[in-house]
Amino acid sequence: MGLFDFFKKDKESKEQQQALDEGLQKTKTSFFDQLSKAVVGKTTVDEAVLDDLESVLVHADVGIDTTVKVIDRIEKRVARDKYVSTSELDRILREEIAGLLDANSGATGSRAILDRADNTGQPFVIMVVGVNGVGKTTTIGKLAHRFHSAGKKVVLGAADTFRAAAVDQLIIWGQRVGVPVISHGMNTDPASVAYDAVQKGVEMGADVVIIDTAGRLHNKVNLMNELSKIKRVMQKVIPDAPHEVLLVLDGSTGQNAFLQAKEFTKATEVSALAITKLDGTAKGGVVIGISDQFNIPVRYIGVGEKMTDLQLFDRHTYVNSLFSKK
Numbered sequence: 144m145g146l147f148d149f150f151k152k153d154k155e156s157k158e159q160q161q162a163l164d165e166g167l168q169k170t171k172t173s174f175f176d177q178l179s180k181a182v183v184g185k186t187t188v189d190e191a192v193l194d195d196l197e198s199v200l201v202h203a204d205v206g207i208d209t210t211v212k213v214i215d216r217i218e219k220r221v222a223r224d225k226y227v228s229t230s231e232l233d234r235i236l237r238e239e240i241a242g243l244l245d246a247n248s249g250a251t252g253s254r255a256i257l258d259r260a261d262n263t264g265q266p267f268v269i270m271v272v273g274v275n276g277v278g279k280t281t282t283i284g285k286l287a288h289r290f291h292s293a294g295k296k297v298v299l300g301a302a303d304t305f306r307a308a309a310v311d312q313l314i315i316w317g318q319r320v321g322v323p324v325i326s327h328g329m330n331t332d333p334a335s336v337a338y339d340a341v342q343k344g345v346e347m348g349a350d351v352v353i354i355d356t357a358g359r360l361h362n363k364v365n366l367m368n369e370l371s372k373i374k375r376v377m378q379k380v381i382p383d384a385p386h387e388v389l390l391v392l393d394g395s396t397g398q399n400a401f402l403q404a405k406e407f408t409k410a411t412e413v414s415a416l417a418i419t420k421l422d423g424t425a426k427g428g429v430v431i432g433i434s435d436q437f438n439i440p441v442r443y444i445g446v447g448e449k450m451t452d453l454q455l456f457d458r459h460t461y462v463n464s465l466f467s468k469k
Contacts, residue, residue: 159454163464166446170427171465174203182229188221192229196236203425204397206432213239237466243435244458266298266344266352268377268384270337272370272411273391274403275358278419278445280309282391283353284316285453286443291320295350300340301326302333302373303355313355320450323347333357333369338376345380354385367410387414389442392433394418397426404437413437417453419445427465430456 181195193214200210216239221227227235269286273279280303287297299317303309307329317324325340337354344352356373359366377384390413392400400418407413416439421427434441441456 166422169425173425188227203428205428209432209435241462266349268352269387270354270385277393279391280312287320288450297322298344298349298352299324300354302336303357304331334372334376337373341380370411391417395420415442417443422446
């Protein structure tokens with residue numbers, strides 16, 4: 144890496160950190176305002192403080208089960224250490240949340256995607272799922288930009304053929320990023336689109352093929368059958384495709400994102416998560432709860448509208464940003 148590349152990478156890293164800090168600002172403000180109220184006038188972490196902390200975590204949409212787990216861990220530390228001051232609560236809470244996220248780091252998987260694309264000679268196929276309105280197609284466009292900027296050849300497949308807007312939107316993203324989009328138009332067979340996209344990826348020596356899919360949950364059986372068919376036809380070209388099933392969730396919906404994750408993990412084998420729209424909500428704690436409860440790595444988080452605002456999820460960076468008070 145040359146000196147210019149080093150400074151460029153350092154600048155990009157600082158810009159991403161700033162975007163993350165700004166994106167989580169509403170969550171941080173709400174969280175620390177409530178946490179301050181919970182400990183005001185107290186010197187030690189007692190049962191009353193823990194009850195208030197539980198309410199703070201639930202309000203941040205960490206989720207009941209994960210909140211109970213965090214509180215239980217803190218109770219054990221208080222019992223072990225005999226005396227824990229409220230001034231230490233931030234540090235302890237940070238450590239326990241980082242510990243919960245420890246097994247589900249998303250950055251490693253994303254690095255593996257690029258490494259595999261370099262070494263196998265076949266494209267890495269990502270099938271993207273999620274209900275309409277969560278930012279699924281936009282996330283695909285930003286993913287394409289991310290890989291394309293890294294020097295990778297990318298092909299997109301517009302297999303959400305039940306919505307003309309989805310097909311058109313993906314084509315526009317392809318033009319913006321500068322990558323080909325395979326589309327058969329609206330009301331065509333999604334599996335056929337996916338097959339042609341993977342075939343095109345193989346023919347042009349692509350590194351990554353990203354397939355958009357329909358976001359309907361009103362009939363889970365039909366959704367399951369459709370996704371299974373898409374997988375089968377892609378496997379005619381690449382036997383182990385898709386290599387990743389990425390579920391996109393809207394972080395601003397809080398507990399509804401939990402319900403969507405529950406339904407989609409029943410409908411198909413989700414292997415990674417992208418949580419979007421964290422910049423517009425005070426519910427950033429949903430990342431913690433979903434990662435913990437579903438034991439599926441959060442691969443990406445969306446913290447803004449720019450193409451570069453879809454970031455690799457790194458648990459340490461996320462927790463540090465969440466607890467920074469600037």
